[in-house]
Amino acid sequence: MARFCLQLNAGIGRNLAMAFAADTGExxxxxxxERVELPEKVRNSRVLILGGTGRVGGSTALALSKFCPxxxxxxxxxxxxxxxxxxxxxxxxxxxSEVDINDSKSLQETLKDVDLVIHTAGPFQQAEKCTVLxxxxxxxTAYLDVCxxxxxxxxxxxxxxxxxxxxxxxITTGGIYPGVSNVMAAELVRAAKTESxxxxxxxxxxxxxxxxxxxxxxxxxxxxxxxxxxxxxxNKGEKIKLKPYSGMLNIDFGQGIGKQDCFLxxxxxxxxxxxxxxxxxxxxxxxxxxxxxxxGMAAMTYLLPAExxxxxxxxxxxxxxxxxxxxxxxxxxxxxVSMRVDLDCSDGKTRIGIFSHKRLSESVGISTAAFAxxxxxxxxxxxxxxxxxxxxxxxxxxxxxxSRAAQGTINFIMNKAPWMVETDPKEIGFGIYS
Numbered sequence: 361m362a363r364f365c366l367q368l369n370a371g372i373g374r375n376l377a378m379a380f381a382a383d384t385g386e387x388x389x390x391x392x393x394e395r396v397e398l399p400e401k402v403r404n405s406r407v408l409i410l411g412g413t414g415r416v417g418g419s420t421a422l423a424l425s426k427f428c429p430x431x432x433x434x435x436x437x438x439x440x441x442x443x444x445x446x447x448x449x450x451x452x453x454x455x456x457s458e459v460d461i462n463d464s465k466s467l468q469e470t471l472k473d474v475d476l477v478i479h480t481a482g483p484f485q486q487a488e489k490c491t492v493l494x495x496x497x498x499x500x501t502a503y504l505d506v507c508x509x510x511x512x513x514x515x516x517x518x519x520x521x522x523x524x525x526x527x528x529x530x531i532t533t534g535g536i537y538p539g540v541s542n543v544m545a546a547e548l549v550r551a552a553k554t555e556s557x558x559x560x561x562x563x564x565x566x567x568x569x570x571x572x573x574x575x576x577x578x579x580x581x582x583x584x585x586x587x588x589x590x591x592x593x594x595n596k597g598e599k600i601k602l603k604p605y606s607g608m609l610n611i612d613f614g615q616g617i618g619k620q621d622c623f624l625x626x627x628x629x630x631x632x633x634x635x636x637x638x639x640x641x642x643x644x645x646x647x648x649x650x651x652x653x654x655x656g657m658a659a660m661t662y663l664l665p666a667e668x669x670x671x672x673x674x675x676x677x678x679x680x681x682x683x684x685x686x687x688x689x690x691x692x693x694x695x696x697v698s699m700r701v702d703l704d705c706s707d708g709k710t711r712i713g714i715f716s717h718k719r720l721s722e723s724v725g726i727s728t729a730a731f732a733x734x735x736x737x738x739x740x741x742x743x744x745x746x747x748x749x750x751x752x753x754x755x756x757x758x759x760x761x762x763s764r765a766a767q768g769t770i771n772f773i774m775n776k777a778p779w780m781v782e783t784d785p786k787e788i789g790f791g792i793y794s
Contacts, residue, residue: 393426393726393767402736408434408474410461410492411481413442415579416506416535419725420480420732425450427729427764436470437481467495478732479505484512485585486672493519493744497526502735503744506535506728508582510592513628513746520744529740531752534731536724537567538629539747540765541699543758544713544774545629546748548703549637550755551711551775558707562641563633566611566700568620569720570649571690580679580686581672587661588669589626593643594634605658609645613698614714614781616770620698621654622647632746639703649693695720698771702778710778716771723768730764 398405407424411417412435421433433454435446443456459470461481471477479492484507493516496503503523507513516532523530533539545563552560572579591602607624622645634642647654660669668674697720701713717723731747734740734757745752753761766772773781 393423394764395429396427396733396764398428398430398733398736399738402475403428403430404432405475405736406432406434406473407732407736408436408457408470408477410436410459410477410479413437413439413446414480415721416482416724416728417478417480418446419721420478420728421446421450421454421725423722423725423729424732425454427733429453434470434474461492464491464495467491468499471495471499471501474499474501476502476504476732476735478728479503479507480728482506482508483582483585483672484509485582485589486670487512490516490519493530493532496530497522497528500526500528502528502740503530504534504728504731504735505532506539506724507533508535508538508628510589510626510628510631513632517744517746523744524742527742529735529742530744531731531735531740531747532744533628533632534728534747536697536720536727536765537565537699538627538632539731540715540727540762541565541567541701542629542633542747543753543761544699544701544715545633545703546637547758547762548701548711548713548775549639552703552705552709556705556707556709558705558709560637560639560703561706562702562704563637563639564642564702565627565629565644566609566613566622566702567644567646568611568613568617568622568648568696568698569646570696571653571693572686572695580683581675583657584660584669584675584678585672586625586627587657587664588666588675591624591626591643593624593630594639595641597640603661605654605661607643607645608654611645611647611700612782613700613716614771614773614783616716616718617696617698618783620647620649621651623654623658629746629748633748636746636748650689653689694718697723711775712778712781713774713776714771714781715766715769717769719768723765726767727765730761733764734761 409417409421435443435456436459437443447454447456457470460466513532587604605623611622612619625646627644630642630644698716703711739754739757741751
């Protein structure tokens with residue numbers, strides 16, 4: 361496996377290799393977002409960000425305003441003071457709209473004359489309805505969410521016919537992970553099919569976030585709720601169920617992150633990649649830092665009944681209990697984030713993609729904004745799509761999306777052999793390079 365060096369495809373592979381080589385020191389240190397010139401007909405689009413006063417929504421609003429200052433951003437939320445503060449940050453082209461996503465009348469009113477709605481008001485776990493998507497379809501408004509829940513994602517997909525009839529383009533599970541990770545997986549699969557006739561065998565997602573990633577209580581709620589779900593994975597085409605936060609592997613995320621322990625979690629991209637891209641074996645693992653957070657998460661799955669971890673009210677109590685401690689540790693540990701996607705094929709070759717950033721709270725906004733821009737530019741066809749589906753993000757638009765999402769990263773590589781991404785390549789011996 362260490363003997364070969366994959367050649368990147370023309371187009372996305374070559375351009376990404378040039379733009380994101382690991383030794384581009386100037387780019388690593390830059391957090392400036394490059395301005396995007398949208399087509400004239402969508403340059404002044406009205407974009408509603410639900411949850412826009414939160415960490416993810418606020419980060420998305422800020423990134424969008426930097427990408428496209430002409431966009432008219434509507435910050436949707438329930439807290440007027442927080443809304444006013446966010447509008448001040450965004451400038452004159454922004455406004456606040458008080459809205460309750462569980463109130464269909466409130467949603468309907470807020471969506472009037474909106475060109476795109478971005479749903480960041482999680483957690484999505486245990487949500488019984490896709491009220492925002494329903495309202496978007498009724499108003500013929502383009503839709504994007506940052507859902508990280510399998511049930512919610514496939515419920516959203518059930519609105520396919522309604523979206524088609526209303527001519528509404530919609531993407532579910534957009535954002536950083538899932539989202540950018542799905543597009544990375546799709547490109548690895550496309551490269552593998554282009555380069556050889558080998559069969560796809562296994563695709564594995566690995567995620568790492570230091571502390572809570574600066575994302576606030578919502579990510580804590582999401583994490584605890586996921587601990588109450590059996591992990592769904594696929595092994596040679598067969599669906600299997602595993603215990604959450606089990607199956608630990610020590611994964612090398614490359615420069616800036618290093619080796620981290622990762623554990624199984626039930627994440628929506630596992631099923632969608634299996635069904636959409638036809639990979640027979642798929643799994644996803646997640647790890648955090650410091651190490652005792654991982655121990656604590658694993659302990660919760662053994663000490664607390666699954667029913668408790670599925671109860672949103674009880675989980676909220678846990679969040680209130682742990683949040684002050686998490687905030688304190690975050691101040692020390694930081695909020696680095698990394699994604700690694702591994703694709704194994706029957707020819708014995710493994711293709712790897714890595715995406716790492718110093719600040720999750722910043723990177724998630726840039727990534728979500730990249731999806732929003734793709735929708736506004738017309739990449740998404742009517743219907744409800746996952747990011748890896750070409751009807752969601754067109755194949756020819758993937759390079760642009762990834763390059764935008766990767767702005768400010770400390771390490772972004774695609775379609776490389778495992779030995780080329782290791783933190784300390786000297787560990788595998790000088791002879792391999794000779």
